[in-house]
Amino acid sequence: MTAFFSAAPSYCARLGVAVVLVALADFLFYGQPAGITVFLFAILMAAAVVAVHPAAFSDGRLWLKPVALLVALLPLAENVSALSVSTALAAMIVFALSLSGRLRHRIARIAGQIALFGLAVPFRLIGDFIRWRKTARRFGRRRVRLAAIAVWVMPLTLGAVFLALFGAANPVIDYWLSLIDLLKLLDLIQLTRIAFWLFVLACVWAFLRPRLPRLLRRIPRAMPPAAVSAQSEKTVTTIEDILFGKAAILRALVIFNILFALQTGLDATYLWGGVALPDGLSYAAYAHRGAYPLIVTALLAAGFVLAALRPGSAASADPLIRRLVYAWVAQNIMLVISSILRLDLYIGIYALTYWRVAAFVWMGLVAAGLALIIARIALGKSNEWLLSANLLTLSLTLYAGCFINFAALIANYNVDHSFEMTGQGISLDAWYLRSLGPGAFPALDRFLDHQSRTAAANDPVFRELAGLRGSDEGWYRTLQQSWRAWSFRDWRLLAYLDTRGPVVVPDASKPYVPGR
Incomplete structure (x- = not known):
């Protein structure tokens, strides 16, 4: 019984930390663009992992682990992408397992642990909850009975009636009650938001209680080695010599x-x-x-x-x-x-x-x-x-x-080697460049500037592309107005856009004149 009560605070403390992290995730991410907030949340979660593993402070080299984790999280500050997020998740898994003393010492085995951890994330919270309930029953704690809930029906019902009467009799209370918009409160209960909370809670809980599933058990041999006949052993050896022996390998090579x-x-x-x-x-x-x-x-x-x-x-x-x-x-x-x-x-x-x-x-x-x-x-x-x-x-x-910045790399290469810029090769697929996103803005601007000085300036497709380039920049600047979307890469791109100035769409009423 003592073991249960000593373990219960650990569960409760972790659950409290997990709820706080879920609230922070809701503030940082739900309905918001992803940027520097991903890096900040990873730092906060790493601090929470350290806080729930106080035994790790006895390690004299503890400071090395946060430093290594910070280096692995730096790509999130540069740019939020599938690659940087995957790198950060792998580093967070290694960090959590190392603090809990469950990390292996070989890179190949660590990779296997990361894969197992990822597979176990959706089930860790449910498994721990079931385990906690079994422990509670074992030590005499019962589930809340229906009677314990029923005793609150009458007090709450009469309390609501008295409150309604007080509202009718007192203008101040009536004003306070008028401020409560029940429909507005119901609007806050969104299924997508609840699903987001549960998803974050399951992920955060896996890091706060880093455990690996025991998928592989020792499988007993079908028959002891002594039961293998000498004839069978001789046959296996002969087949192996024929297929993968020295002579076969030599001829194959x-x-x-x-x-x-x-x-x-x-x-x-x-x-x-x-x-x-x-x-x-x-x-x-x-x-x-x-x-x-x-x-x-x-x-x-x-x-x-x-x-x-x-x-x-x-x-x-x-x-x-x-x-x-x-x-x-x-x-x-x-x-x-x-x-x-x-x-x-x-x-x-x-x-x-x-x-x-x-x-x-x-x-x-x-x-x-x-x-x-x-x-x-x-x-x-x-x-x-x-x-x-x-x-x-x-x-x-x-x-x-x-x-x-692969988008900028691809865009610059395609522009520099296009037929329009060099007079050889194939024509630039400007629509593909636009699909690369904001990272392709500088290369696309160079292409549009070059084309605006040629006869292509009168092409309706060129004018449409220039107009879309301006609308894309407007959308991007609107997105970057939120501090949550900030990253070093976006900061550099915004500096370029501010230096360049607004995109000018060529006037269709003024035809192109060579030499101007």
Whole structure:
């Protein structure tokens, strides 16, 4: 019974902190634009997590954890996006688990904990409530009976009657009662708002009580090792030797190296050497058809290397096989580089998009993963080390991506390489530029300024685009009037817009005159 009463304040204190955070979330987010408020709320939630884990203060290196968390939350101050929010959530999960003493010490295992934490978030509050009710019943606390509620019916009913009578007899009370708008109070009860409260409460509670579900239990073996017959063991060994033995791996590596050398030679001839392609095949088609399949090929090759050269196996210790693996992985890296060049050629003809930027990043990560495979084999590391190294590379890449304005990057590239600006290539898809959002304003302004000095100034489509550019800026400035929407990126963009001044729509009554 003592354990229950000692645990109850902990639950109550956490619930009180969670309610306060829900109220703050309602003030900061509900019906409001997301900006610096996301960063502020993350800081407040981190402080709440520290407050409900007083035992963490005994750790002499406690200050390192908030500093690391602050670094991970900085992308939220730069710009609120799916990438920065995901980075912040992962950092918050690691921070909460570390304070509760449940964080693992390997990057691969930490990644698994983050995934399990995310899966458990919707059920943590419900599970803790059910557990608390069971504990209350175990120690003699019963549910509130109907009689305990019924005793309030008569006092509240008569109290309402007396209040109504006092209102009829007293003008002051009648005035006070007239100020109470019951319909207005009912309007405040919105299903969407209640759903928002419950969603925030469930998320906040998971961080205040960071626990991981025990999804995996020890599964007993179907039969003890002694029950396996010698004949079955001999059969398994023989099949393994045939399929994945040294001889099979050696032959596979020789064949794979020859095939990859052929592909590398073709890329060196047509992509690097500039030799003319066969009739009917353009460089754009050559680049587009090969970029993504080659990445899939590299991934399959990486999977084969990991499966064939397991740490401690006979194949991984063979010097000839190791040299062939090094040569093959090096060819795979060249394959990825060729894929990057193919994609660059394709973008040079068909412009840049979000998906093509993502493809560049993905290809770079594949090349880094292949290099890490060589490092794993050369250094004799485990597959868990390789997974941790790849996760670390991915995490650093995503964190750096939070500070890159991809919309501005895409818009500037497409404008600078458009037919209108250079006289070659394809025409600019200005409507796609507009769909990129406010980040594309500077590049779009350069394009509109250039077009306003050409015969295109008389084009109705150009005038429509210029008019929409002005209305988009008006909408953006209205949104930024709320302090909740502030971010460093928006602050820099507003400074540019203030320096540039309002957008001027060309006058259709004044035709374009060359030389003016």
